[in-house]
Amino acid sequence: xxxxxxxxxxxxxxxxxxxxxxxxxxxxxxxxxxxxxxxxxxxxxxxxxxxxxxxxxxxxxxxxxxxxxxxxxxxxxxxxxxxxxxxxxxxxxxxxxxxxxxxxxxxxxxxxxxxxxxxxxxxxxxxxxxxxxxxxxxxxxxxxxxxxxxxxxxxxxxxxxxxxxxxxxxxxxxxxxxxxxxxxxxxxxxxxxxxxxxxxxxxxxxxxxxxxxx
Numbered sequence: 457x458x459x460x461x462x463x464x465x466x467x468x469x470x471x472x473x474x475x476x477x478x479x480x481x482x483x484x485x486x487x488x489x490x491x492x493x494x495x496x497x498x499x500x501x502x503x504x505x506x507x508x509x510x511x512x513x514x515x516x517x518x519x520x521x522x523x524x525x526x527x528x529x530x531x532x533x534x535x536x537x538x539x540x541x542x543x544x545x546x547x548x549x550x551x552x553x554x555x556x557x558x559x560x561x562x563x564x565x566x567x568x569x570x571x572x573x574x575x576x577x578x579x580x581x582x583x584x585x586x587x588x589x590x591x592x593x594x595x596x597x598x599x600x601x602x603x604x605x606x607x608x609x610x611x612x613x614x615x616x617x618x619x620x621x622x623x624x625x626x627x628x629x630x631x632x633x634x635x636x637x638x639x640x641x642x643x644x645x646x647x648x649x650x651x652x653x654x655x656x657x658x659x660x661x662x663x664x665x666x667x668x669x670x
Contacts, residue, residue, distance in 0.1 A: 459652055459660035467651070467661060468502035474664060475608065476510050480589040483558040487604060488595035489643055490612035491634050493622035494653060496595035499612065507591050515586045517554055519596025521569025522546045526576045535629040541636065546570065547602050550594075555605055558592050566592065597634075601641040608668075611647035613638075618654035 462470075475484050486503070490496045497518060504514040523529065524546045532539050553567035564586045569579045586592060600609060614622065620631060637643065644650050648668055651661040 457650075457662065459650075460663060461658065461660045464499055464502050464659060465506075467659065468499060468506040470663070471503055471608070471610070471649070472506035472510055472512075474668060475507060475591055476512065482560055482588060483562070483564065483586060484591045484607045485555065485558055485605060486591060486593045487599045487606040487609040488593065488612065489597070489599040489609065489647065490595075490651075490653075491597050491614065491619060491623070491630075492627065493619055494612040494614055495656065496597075496612055498656075499610065499651070500593045500595040503593060504591075513587050513590035514593060515566055515568065515584050515590065516593045516595070517566070517568055519545055519550070519594060519599060520573065521571065521579065522550050522554075523571050523573045525571065526573075537629070537633045537636070540630055540633045541598065545596075545598065550602075550604070554592070554594065558586065559605075564588065564590065598637055600643040600646050601637065608649075608664075609647045610649045610651060611643040612651045612653050612659075613644050614652075615654050 475486065488496045488500050500516050504516050507514045522545055524544060529539065529544050549570050553570065557563050557566050565583045566586055567581065568584050569581050572579045600611065616635070619634060620628065623631060648666060649661055649664050651659050653659045
């Protein structure tokens with residue numbers, strides 16, 4: 457696999473250039489997938505800035521805003537790998553509140569978050585109106601295993617050693633979950649672009665694959 461050294465800003469500009477060629481009467485949906493240690497929000501923010509400079513409306517949604525309540529996440533214990541993979545994120549709410557409104561017949565009325573894991577309460581955030589031609593960016597872990605309808609997907613991958621080093625000690629029990637995700641879902645192969653970020657100061661990527669330009 458050939459990788460090109462690149463900065464996060466330049467990567468965002470290349471992705472924005474591809475997305476800017478999209479339709480003006482619908483929505484483009486981008487998924488930036490990676491473990492929490494991969495800091496997917498950094499690229500999401502850079503991409504949002506690059507798109508706004510091109511005159512595109514953008515809404516960034518973090519998957520962590522759609523965690524399920526603690527009573528459901530911790531039903532089988534606080535460090536259950538199966539539960540983390542299959543039950544921590546409210547995928548039904550993401551389909552209903554985020555992807556449904558940006559379908560071709562949608563309203564563009566998106567809920568940016570639903571649940572605050574710190575308080576374990578509903579966020580009660582107001583809906584955001586994303587106009588036609590706007591870009592929705594969803595970022596966070598385990599996104600490529602649910603058949604979400606992304607027009608463009610990026611996976612930020614870390615080697616097992618880098619993932620272990622950069623994962624907080626309290627969250628290292630999730631490492632087997634990400635190993636299983638890599639083995640079962642193959643996000644590095646499924647994504648339109650793969651980023652390697654063992655050293656976040658010096659990322660490298662494949663560029664856009666599958667005939668995509670950018």
